[in-house]
Amino acid sequence: MVSVGVARANEKLVELSKDNGNWVMNGRTYEAQNYSPLTQISTSNVKNLRVAWSFSDGVLNGHEGAPLVVNGMMYIQSPFPNRTFALNLDNPGRIVWENNPKQSSAARSVACCDVVNRGLAYWPGDDTTGPLLFKNLLDGHLVAMDAKTGKTVWKIENNDIRVGSTLTQAPYVVKDEVLAGSSGAELGVRGYITAYDVHTGAQKWRAYATGSDESMLIGKNFNITNPQYGTSNLGLETWQDNGWKIGGGTNWGWYAYDPQENLIYYGSGNPSPWNATMRPGDNKWTMTIFGRDADTGMAKFGYQKTPHDEWDYAGVDVMMLSEQRDKDGKLRKLLTHPDRNGIVYTLDRTNGDLVSANKIDDTVNWVRHVDMKTGIPIRDPEYATYMDHKARGVCPAAMGYHNQGFDSYDPQKQRFMLGANHLCMDWEPFMLPYRAGQFFVGATLSIYPGPKGNRQTGEGSGQIKSYDAITGKMSWSKMERFAVWGGTMSTAGNLVFYGTLDGFIKARDSRTGELLWKFKLPSGVVGNPITFEHKGIQYVAIYYGVGGWPGVGLVFDLTDPSAGLGAVGAFKEMAHYTQQGGGVMVFSLNGKGPYDDVNLGEYEN
Amino acid sequence: MTIRMIFSATATATLALAFASPAFAAYDGTHCKKPGVCWEPQPGYPEQLVGSKYDPHFDPAELAKQQESEDAMVARNKARTAYFIKTGTWVEDVNQIPK
Numbered sequence: 001m002v003s004v005g006v007a008r009a010n011e012k013l014v015e016l017s018k019d020n021g022n023w024v025m026n027g028r029t030y031e032a033q034n035y036s037p038l039t040q041i042s043t044s045n046v047k048n049l050r051v052a053w054s055f056s057d058g059v060l061n062g063h064e065g066a067p068l069v070v071n072g073m074m075y076i077q078s079p080f081p082n083r084t085f086a087l088n089l090d091n092p093g094r095i096v097w098e099n100n101p102k103q104s105s106a107a108r109s110v111a112c113c114d115v116v117n118r119g120l121a122y123w124p125g126d127d128t129t130g131p132l133l134f135k136n137l138l139d140g141h142l143v144a145m146d147a148k149t150g151k152t153v154w155k156i157e158n159n160d161i162r163v164g165s166t167l168t169q170a171p172y173v174v175k176d177e178v179l180a181g182s183s184g185a186e187l188g189v190r191g192y193i194t195a196y197d198v199h200t201g202a203q204k205w206r207a208y209a210t211g212s213d214e215s216m217l218i219g220k221n222f223n224i225t226n227p228q229y230g231t232s233n234l235g236l237e238t239w240q241d242n243g244w245k246i247g248g249g250t251n252w253g254w255y256a257y258d259p260q261e262n263l264i265y266y267g268s269g270n271p272s273p274w275n276a277t278m279r280p281g282d283n284k285w286t287m288t289i290f291g292r293d294a295d296t297g298m299a300k301f302g303y304q305k306t307p308h309d310e311w312d313y314a315g316v317d318v319m320m321l322s323e324q325r326d327k328d329g330k331l332r333k334l335l336t337h338p339d340r341n342g343i344v345y346t347l348d349r350t351n352g353d354l355v356s357a358n359k360i361d362d363t364v365n366w367v368r369h370v371d372m373k374t375g376i377p378i379r380d381p382e383y384a385t386y387m388d389h390k391a392r393g394v395c396p397a398a399m400g401y402h403n404q405g406f407d408s409y410d411p412q413k414q415r416f417m418l419g420a421n422h423l424c425m426d427w428e429p430f431m432l433p434y435r436a437g438q439f440f441v442g443a444t445l446s447i448y449p450g451p452k453g454n455r456q457t458g459e460g461s462g463q464i465k466s467y468d469a470i471t472g473k474m475s476w477s478k479m480e481r482f483a484v485w486g487g488t489m490s491t492a493g494n495l496v497f498y499g500t501l502d503g504f505i506k507a508r509d510s511r512t513g514e515l516l517w518k519f520k521l522p523s524g525v526v527g528n529p530i531t532f533e534h535k536g537i538q539y540v541a542i543y544y545g546v547g548g549w550p551g552v553g554l555v556f557d558l559t560d561p562s563a564g565l566g567a568v569g570a571f572k573e574m575a576h577y578t579q580q581g582g583g584v585m586v587f588s589l590n591g592k593g594p595y596d597d598v599n600l601g602e603y604e605n
Numbered sequence: 606m607t608i609r610m611i612f613s614a615t616a617t618a619t620l621a622l623a624f625a626s627p628a629f630a631a632y633d634g635t636h637c638k639k640p641g642v643c644w645e646p647q648p649g650y651p652e653q654l655v656g657s658k659y660d661p662h663f664d665p666a667e668l669a670k671q672q673e674s675e676d677a678m679v680a681r682n683k684a685r686t687a688y689f690i691k692t693g694t695w696v697e698d699v700n701q702i703p704k
Binding site: 152153154155156157158160162163165189190192200201202203227228229230231234237238240241242243245246277278280281282284304307308371374376377378379380381384386387431433434435436 | 631632633634635637639640641642643644646647650651652653654655659661662663664665667668669670671672674675678679681682683685686689690695697
């Protein structure tokens with residue numbers, strides 16, 4: 001008999017997340033700031049950072065996300081076939097358990113952008129059920145694992161690969177429910193988010209991104225504070241010819257949660273197909289920042305960033321929460337979101353009020369600016385895309401000026417550390433039919449570095465920036481050889497850490513952007529660093545293993561520049577700097593770690 | 606060719622040129638029918654898809670497949686979780702769940 005616990009596991013998770021020894025969820029806490037108060041490693045000694053230990057998970061392809069660290073254990077998640085490993089930080093050389101699911105390899109063929117996975121979620125347990133770890137499988141299952149043994153407790157079907165629907169997102173735990181998103185807008189999948197009971201796997205609610213208000217969990221109070229964003233019936237009214245049924249809007253990015261408001265925050269993805277001429281209308285509610293009640297799933301607000309998308313600016317990027325004074329000196333609860341479309345949005349997270357919307361780089365050209373009163377982006381028709389026309393020099397490219405990277409916020413400095421892309425494109429759509437299970441894109445792309453990069457060599461496609469969401473100013477900005485794809489992590493040691501596609505982990509002074517340290521990893525990075533303290537030592541850990549969308553040329557050995565949805569040409573130089581890999585590297589000052597005692601873990605006769 | 610026909614052809618060409626120019630009232634997102642409904646066709650492009658040059662000719666049977674698949678998954682999950690709540694045993698294959 002499985003009963004439903006009464007203890008507030010949610011509060012336990014909040015408590016665990018604030019412990020510097022843990023990193024219990026993606027983003028570290030519900031504020032999703034990827035920020036640690038640890039100061040042992042600082043600007044003055046970061047040059048002494050060395051490898052303490054490492055682990056290969058035995059899988060190639062892109063290693064997105066980051067490990068979790070809970071109560072002295074590290075949990076590692078691989079790309080397809082989505083193996084999970086538990087290591088004890090006292091002796092990481094011994095694998096405590098492994099969960100290795102069997103999946104149909106057919107799942108690989110409907111993954112748009114490498115067979116990545118963005119990580120795990122942890123639920124601390126209650127009176128009736130022990131601690132659980134959750135993972136999504138590429139083949140569409142959500143799995144609950146016993147955190148102590150790794151054994152599968154329950155496993156439900158969330159997505160069907162036969163209709164092109166997969167799962168790459170990390171699950172997210174709020175209270176006693178676990179959220180699963182969806183992937184597959186490149187195959188015409190209509191997106192949905194689902195909440196399940198952690199104890200039993202029973203479905204609590206499901207909300208679609210398009211269609212009827214009822215199916216989207218939109219009620220009469222939706223956008224009550226900002227009716228200019230649009231209110232009822234728009235999931236049908238802003239589409240033609242039942243296109244909403246294959247309208248995309250999948251959410252495969254990240255979440256944040258505010259326990260006081262009881263709202264979860266996330267973004268819905270791009271509409272399908274990429275050929276915008278085939279779907280007249282604003283295509284709501286794709287490309288939308290949602291605030292939804294955690295218990296019921298009902299949407300409190302929804303702000304559509306990119307009405308009638310013409311560039312695949314999938315709006316799923318990271319949501320970082322903060323409390324800051326606005327320009328009028330009023331203390332506000334905020335949400336900051338660097339979008340694919342090149343705009344960094346800051347909203348009041350209690351009601352959806354638009355607080356700021358600034359270009360992440362001045363070379364963004366599809367939009368002149370965002371009208372702060374109406375929330376409407378004022379489009380520049382010169383960079384529109386439509387049938388029988390080849391648009392040129394559109395910035396950002398479909399890969400966005402920001403993609404799936406999980407960035408950080410330093411609450412002391414009140415600055416967002418943004419890992420950005422600097423990529424523009426030419427785009428020409430074409431007509432195509434919809435067949436369930438087949439790709440439904442309908443555009444040919446050529447992607448290349450933006451105006452500040454080098455279009456001849458294909459380098460200079462990334463930036464890292466320190467952003468003030470209230471003034472809209474960048475405190476500093478640095479160019480990178482390739483897109484900063486994996487996100488950033490900040491610490492109270494005045495450091496910002498991040499990995500690069502060409503295979504480095506780097507540390508910069510978060511006040512000035514000065515590069516202070518780097519280390520050459522075995523392969524490029526598409527995940528974000530984490531940090532934690534164990535037995536008095538501060539560690540920094542990061543996955544290596546290049547892949548994801550920028551890595552598809554390298555991973556699948558493609559040479560046609562327009563292959564990989566345009567990414568092959570954009571990253572043709574990458575193979576000169578890195579090859580595939582897969583694992584985790586853990587750093588500490590002077591490499592101090594468990595094996596300083598050279599006899600630890602030795603065979604004893 | 607008569608004068609009248611030449612005039613007519615020129616007028617049509619001029620009109621077509623005007624519509625093809627992006628400067629001619631191109632869609633910039635600011636002309637809204639109501640809040641949240643601000644789409645306009647590009648100049649020279651159809652307002653309605655069906656019957657136009659760009660009609661996607663969607664097959665209703667194909668469009669229905671996703672919802673059918675999702676409903677079936679929900680039904681199978683319900684059978685699994687119901688048995689799990691009752692017995693504490695997870696049986697993934699719904700055909701193996703005792704009635």
